[in-house]
Amino acid sequence: MRSAEGVNRFTVKPRGGIAEAAEIKLTFEDNRLASLVFGQYDQNLAHLERRLGVVANANGNNVILKGTPDNTEQARVVLERLYARVQLNEALSPGDVDGVIQETAMQGVLFPAVAEAGSSSFEEIGTRRRRVRARNAAQHSYLRLLKRQELVFAEGPAGTGKTWLAVGYAVQLLEQGVVEKLILSRPAVEAGERLGFLPGDMKEKVDPYLRPIYDALYDFMEARHVERGMQTGMIEIAPLAFMRGRTLTNAIVLLDEAQNTTTMQMKMFLTRLGEGSRMIITGDPSQIDLPPGQKSGLVEAVRILDGVEGIGRVTFKEGDVVRHDLVRRIVGAYEADFRGETPQRTP
Template sequence: MRRPGGSDSDRTLVATRAGGPGGSPPRTASRPEARWLDTPDDAPSQIVLAFDDNRLASLLFGHYGQNLALVERRLEIVAEQRGNHVTLEGQREACDQARHVLETLYARLKKGGEIAPGDVEGVLREAASQGFLFDFDPATKKQSFDEIQLRRRPVRARTAAQDAYIRALKRHTLVFGVGPAGTGKTWLAVAYAVHLLERRVVDKIILSRPAVEAGERLGFLPGDMKEKVDPYLRPIYDALHDLMDRAFVERAMTSGEIEIAPLAFMRGRTLANACVILDEAQNTTSMQMKMFLTRLGENSHMIVTGDPSQIDLPPGQTSGLAEAVALLSHVEGVEVCHFAAADVVRHELVGRIVAAYDGKAASARARAEARANEVAGAVEAPPR
């Protein structure tokens, strides 16, 4: 098959999951058969992939082909689907990376897993970090991005920053996750806490968050203490219900294995045999952060997450998160993981929104520094 308007120098790879070309008997290898014509590396390329399970192929391509469309946009190729076949056209390295993505996701489906657009994005980023992957074999290749094993399903890192975050959680007692919204800081922290609880490494999970309104005055909330703080902890509840069975979450909260502890009520406690998560830590004061960090007890893990660009403290109040990161980044046993707009794993528009706001903040800082330099220069200039 040739690209429309292409030349005879076009490079073509034919691959199939069911068997070799020309109706040959099915192959036992998990990889499709592949063959490239001897043409220049920068020549246009074409790959034809055929998957033997129509149901899994449909899940792989996504609803109305949305997964294929995402691969097309990210790698700037053309992906044409016909039944359980897909033809990839574009530059050779881009086609190889697209093939890597589809092979990885198909192998995950064959093992009984599920895929979502976010998983496609994660494998795309993994492929980009690994470079040229013509010899990729999903059956034997070790995952380059780390993962957290849960009873319900494994949680895999989708970006290099998330991979470093998961590895830090496994190695260090106190981990700070600092970065913009949508990078998975809280979700992965809850996943790791659930992992520790399921394996009885810890006896309980303690979830805390400062009760600071995001620029609004909500007034006094009705109900008991749990009902008062529930609105502030809703993102953590959502993560728990996504990672654990809802009935188990309710039982664990009733038995105290999962505890909601308002930050103001943490003073005086020693948190032993627990995984403690402090979310939205940018809204803690210096005194609150010191109080929280000194609650750490024997066999405990502590995870602190926050976004320094969304501080809701009164003007002039120093954020406890910024101070703690500056003071503790080089302390043994403490790890600080930074996320950026490129690590956003929510809707792709969120990453562009974060980048736009970051650009505005950087411009403001540059103007402020320029004005400060002008003032300093005027002061230092000798009088005439």
């Protein structure tokens, strides 16, 4: 079903070196849903303008798009898909706008008929609490690997969704009954895994290092289900040192911040994999906190296991950051400085 009542197009042919211009008017059926698509103070439209180089003027349930024919047509497809999402009661953010832009761009190049039909090619995961669709090609590849491989390495900068999507996928498998247990772990490298000087019992000592995993878990599960799962042992959150000597069967196991593991710790962790289990290992090789001269277990494992059957690897770049748009620019500036380049200025 089409998401707009009417689509009017107007194209001005180029003359005397002036670029061809196009105008598309979209009219949506529901004013309330249209306002959700446009965003608070039309922030989603502003984001669309910056990303596609078009002008988008909204008035009630109407929006007029102006720009080059290709860009205005892509903007039309993006807005119609966003409208279809809000019809399904999905919340929208500028990050979702980015995701649909990348999705339509990829489909337009590879599968133009699919793009016009409005179907989604990006992978998605779903739990009882929420459904999530990949926002870019890297996340799409990541979710495909998670569904196909028993062991997946995900490398890249903060804000690319490595850990968050891994937790969501793990919760999905748990709720579907594919696995019986969910184990989430991080190395407590800042304290050298010698936590005795910290106040409190063991849980209170390691909680600060595991807090990001807790946050992701509560995004995908109701709080009462998380607490019940932890009480019954169906969900386990523990520092890496607690994995030694175990064999993990029928479980999904996530190791976060893996760049801070040593080579021996990583080998120990990888060999915990038992029958019916899957592993996801995430980390950022540019943020290694190990002592100088100490090799990262993540870097070594990726090198040693390259090409081994059943192991997948995805590498996220600075352009794949899906947090606040300012985070993307901050990461880009640091990467440019590291390479000795002048950061690209954005309006």
